[in-house]
Amino acid sequence: xxxxxxxxxxxxxxxxxxxxxxxxxxxxxxxxxxxxxxxxxxxxxxxxxxxxxxxxxxxxxxxxxxxxxxxxxxxxxxxxxxxxxxxxxxxxxxxxxxxxxxxxxxxxxxxxxxxxxxxxx
Amino acid sequence: xxxxxxxxxxxxxxxxxxxxxxxxxxxxxxxxxxxxxxxxxxxxxxxxxxxxxxxxxxxxxxxxxxxxxxxxxxxxxxxxxxxxxxxxxxxxxxxxxxxxxxxxxxxxxxxxxxxxxxxxx
Numbered sequence: 001x002x003x004x005x006x007x008x009x010x011x012x013x014x015x016x017x018x019x020x021x022x023x024x025x026x027x028x029x030x031x032x033x034x035x036x037x038x039x040x041x042x043x044x045x046x047x048x049x050x051x052x053x054x055x056x057x058x059x060x061x062x063x064x065x066x067x068x069x070x071x072x073x074x075x076x077x078x079x080x081x082x083x084x085x086x087x088x089x090x091x092x093x094x095x096x097x098x099x100x101x102x103x104x105x106x107x108x109x110x111x112x113x114x115x116x117x118x119x120x121x
Numbered sequence: 122x123x124x125x126x127x128x129x130x131x132x133x134x135x136x137x138x139x140x141x142x143x144x145x146x147x148x149x150x151x152x153x154x155x156x157x158x159x160x161x162x163x164x165x166x167x168x169x170x171x172x173x174x175x176x177x178x179x180x181x182x183x184x185x186x187x188x189x190x191x192x193x194x195x196x197x198x199x200x201x202x203x204x205x206x207x208x209x210x211x212x213x214x215x216x217x218x219x220x221x222x223x224x225x226x227x228x229x230x231x232x233x234x235x236x237x238x239x240x241x242x
Contacts, residue, residue: 004198005192006198006199007195008196009195024197025197026171027171027172027219027220028202030151049149052148067125069125071126074129074130075127076127076153077126078127078148
């Protein structure tokens with residue numbers, strides 16, 4: 001259901017599960033997803049698309065094969081198509097992800113952190 | 122030039138002109154743009170694409186032909202393809218827009234608020 005005003009805090013209050021993105025909006029064939037992360041994710045890439053991380057609250061990092069970057073609230077990063085990355089966060093961090101509909105969170109790496117797609121809140 | 126960490130406050134400090142979007146990141150063929158708005162924009166639509174508004178600081182509104190919505194920091198809205206809209210803000214408001222590369226800010230309406238595209242900061 002399309003909503004006019006989407007409030008990030010209200011949406012984050014609707015779920016607690018970590019590493020499990022919820023879709024809050026769609027723009028053309030792209031989705032805006034909220035996710036709570038803590039700990040280390042799986043090394044993976046997305047062969048067909050870039051992926052955007054926007055930190056809404058807290059701090060996170062993204063490990064690449066050649067560097068590590070740190071992001072805090074009010075910052076974003078574009079992970080390039082095909083670039084291996086591993087998100088992590090010491091404390092729980094609230095993040096918005098923007099990417100095309102259908103992207104699997106773990107890429108082709110799979111594993112227990114692979115989340116169901118298209119979970120709308 | 123691709124940057125790993127993009128800080129919204131740092132980017133907003135780089136320009137003062139209102140209604141003049143600056144590109145801060147690209148994801149596939151989409152752009153993330155920052156814009157400072159104040160006053161009333163032009164009625165317009167975008168025939169070929171949805172458009173996302175994310176409020177970073179301050180408050181803004183969007184007038185549609187059948188309703189008015191209000192957005193504040195931490196909120197977003199998707200304006201549907203082809204839907205006429207008129208953004209406005211009483212005080213200066215800092216906004217991030219997400220849309221495909223090449224979208225003209227005033228649609229086909231034109232006028233003096235039409236901004237140059239692809240101004241990167």
